Amino acid sequence: MSDILIYILSTLGALFILLAAVGFVRMPDLYLRISVTTKAATLGIGLLLACTGIYFHTGSITTRVLAIIFFIILTAPVGAHLIGRASYFIGVPLWKRSKVDHLKGKYKKHTHELSSKQDPAQETPSA
Amino acid sequence: MNVHDFLYYVILPTLTLSVLLVFYRFLRGPSLSDRVVALDLLITIGIGIIAVYAILTNQSSFLDIAMILALIAFLGTVAFSYYLEKREKNE
Numbered sequence: 001m002s003d004i005l006i007y008i009l010s011t012l013g014a015l016f017i018l019l020a021a022v023g024f025v026r027m028p029d030l031y032l033r034i035s036v037t038t039k040a041a042t043l044g045i046g047l048l049l050a051c052t053g054i055y056f057h058t059g060s061i062t063t064r065v066l067a068i069i070f071f072i073i074l075t076a077p078v079g080a081h082l083i084g085r086a087s088y089f090i091g092v093p094l095w096k097r098s099k100v101d102h103l104k105g106k107y108k109k110h111t112h113e114l115s116s117k118q119d120p121a122q123e124t125p126s127a
Numbered sequence: 128m129n130v131h132d133f134l135y136y137v138i139l140p141t142l143t144l145s146v147l148l149v150f151y152r153f154l155r156g157p158s159l160s161d162r163v164v165a166l167d168l169l170i171t172i173g174i175g176i177i178a179v180y181a182i183l184t185n186q187s188s189f190l191d192i193a194m195i196l197a198l199i200a201f202l203g204t205v206a207f208s209y210y211l212e213k214r215e216k217n218e
Contacts, residue, residue: 014137033152089212090211
């Protein structure tokens with residue numbers, strides 16, 4: 001019974017990680033790459049760790065596995081947000097075919113604060 | 128084909144292929160942020176490989192190292208983004 005569960009979960013996990021890697025190579029833009037890796041890789045790693053927990057089937061190891069999964073789910077969005085924010089500041093370009101940039105002109109350049117109004121210091125013709 | 132063979136001949140090669148793909152982006156990535164994200168993803172896939180390896184060798188103490196690696200991956204991403212932002216701010 002647990003063997004079948006391990007087969008299914010490990011296949012799904014490896015597939016999700018492979019999809020994350022392929023998307024990471026194929027996506028045209030840093031921000032799209034961050035989006036792909038955060039979602040797919042987190043789910044894939046969670047499934048592989050769940051495999052390990054099912055295989056050993058002991059209380060202490062299950063607790064350890066759950067702690068790792070919880071930690072990864074907690075920290076992956078935070079890290080992705082931080083690196084995305086930093087790379088928006090240092091001017092990593094968006095994809096040339098992306099339609100809209102909601103943050104354009106809304107960050108104050110010097111203080112790095114987000115303001116809801118347009119920053120008048122920057123030239124942004126389109127609101 | 129039991130679980131060990133399946134993990135050894137199917138799952139580990141798939142993970143290796145994904146590591147190679149991510150490493151290609153790590154070498155080629157146009158910006159520094161690409162490389163930081165690639166490093167984060169490499170360590171994350173490393174956690175998965177460690178989880179499979181713990182099943183294969185039947186030793187559960189590898190999971191401690193997986194937990195430490197998760198900590199280091201998060202810490203590295205946070206430190207890199209902090210210093211990237213600070214470097215841009217000081218110029």
